[in-house]
Amino acid sequence: MSKVKYYYDSETLSYKKIERRKRRTFKFISLFLIAAALFGFLFVFIGGHYFESPKEKALKRELSNLELQFDLLNKKMEEAETVLANIEDRDNAIYRLYFEANPIPEEQRKAGFGGVNRYKKLDGYDNSELIISSSQRIDKLLKRIVVQSKSLDEIAVLAEEKEKLLLAIPAIQPVSNEDLTRMASGYGMRSDPFTKLRKMHWGMDFTSPRGTPVYASGDGKIERADSNSAGYGNHIRIDHGYGYVSLYAHLFKYNVQKNQRVKRGDLIGFVGSTGRSEAPHLHYEIFKDGERINPINFYYGSLSPEEFNKLLERASLENQSLD
Template identity: 75%
Template sequence: MSKVKYYYDSDTLSYKKISKKPGRFFGRFVLFIIASALFSILFLFIAGRFIDSPEEKALRRELANMQLQYDLLNSKMAEAEAVLANVEERDNNIYRVYFEANPIPEEQRLAGFGGINRYKKLEGYDNSEMITETAKRLDILTKRIVVQSKSLDEIKKLAEDKEKLLAAIPAIQPVSNEDLTRMASGYGYRSDPFTKIRKFHYGMDFTAPRGTPVYASGDGVVERADNQSSGYGNHIRIEHGYGYVSLYAHLYKYNVRRNQRVKRGDLIGFVGSTGRSEAPHLHYEVFKDGERINPINFYYGSLSAEEYAALLEKATQENESLD
């Protein structure tokens, strides 16, 4: 039973009954409906801004996956760039030197693309910078590959008439991998085993037991086979022609004599520890036009890609030489 309500009438000085008007209830109902609608709209607006719909979640996942794929692509491009840079260095410093061809300038290899903006269509997006940089790297990498391919075509043409040069180049490792204990020291600054002072080591040291065979790394003529050079002990020098000379030091004994012609792979001596040497090993050097150069670049004739990579890693470690 509903309660009866009264109000005080000051004119008549009496209480009067409050009667309910049908219109007032209807007005309150309409006000409630409007307030509910406004609250629903406000809730949907807030939810739309802070709560993703299934479609938005799917798009965000797709965007995250695309960003991951771009990161993986950039990582693979970095690996390809490193491999290509190594090929380019060998091309300029070895292959083109062999055939007296001018090195390709780095500016030409790494040049971008001038003129119109090739990447304008990629602008205006949230990830435009990332996409544009990736596209630029890919274009430059493609151009570098084209330049290198043309260079190798040129080298191939030059090599067709230079078989004697290729046979003369000291292109194999002078000690067989099966006979090696380890590659003790490479070309570069190393600690001297006697003075402990850091100085430049001009060759490569191959540790092997005394008496291990040593092979000629290229065709040529034995220029020296003696112990008359300070520090080298019993050593051999082979004149290959075309400005190349190879040196094999600290030998136990010789298997060749002065002025003898040798072929690549011929047995010329045996590992020892004569001269300024701390332990049995072969100290090996390569000269080009009277200048010592890094022998690591001249083993393409005897090592697989995996063996070369392992040797390169060991040769770059700065440790103590054996002579």
């Protein structure tokens, strides 16, 4: 049973019963429901843009963090590209030039990727352009690194070969200056000690006492150590590889045997006067690809500039050879 309510009437100075009209009550309820529905609509479709849920806030923070990470990634890629470009420049201008290798063309280093669209799966997102651009830069950077890595592998092989070549080239005087009496004759036209006629002298004659040590002028393998070549007497030939062969003639005796490996500076024999020789001395020749060449150009490994100039001066004199 609903409660009965009264109000005080000041005119009649009495309490009167409040009569509730159903129509008025229905009106109030209708207005309340319409207002509530309108408020709900405004909250859902308009208020949502001003009032974020915790999940929306978390997603926005995550998106902002990802954008920051992309910016940092792009800055790191710029730094990596700068460093790599510097290495590429040095690779072309120094390393490959020194080892006589052709520089790698710029278009080969920075070539893109042909064929199908590698980044199709990244389309359709709000930040697709940023993601695709970053992916392309990373892929190109990785490809340049691979090209540079292969180039450095090639340079390492060339460096190893260059080191072997430098060790193999006959680059020291076969008789030390301490044991040398004089440089008797050089490469060129000389007077023959037996016929007294001018003829080509294909090597250099180092005058030293019998038994003076003779040293290998470069790394290599003993090709011959015998007396089976006319005029040379006891002699040694060293195959240095790369087309170089050195010859040591008129020896007193050997300190090596055929097919033995020797290093530059190893003792290989002793000065003598065997074969077609007028006095104890070492006759020294160098061959390149089967052709005799002047040994005067191959002493950079043992002589100072002053010593070399003196040797050059003596070798240029058209005197008499000793063989």
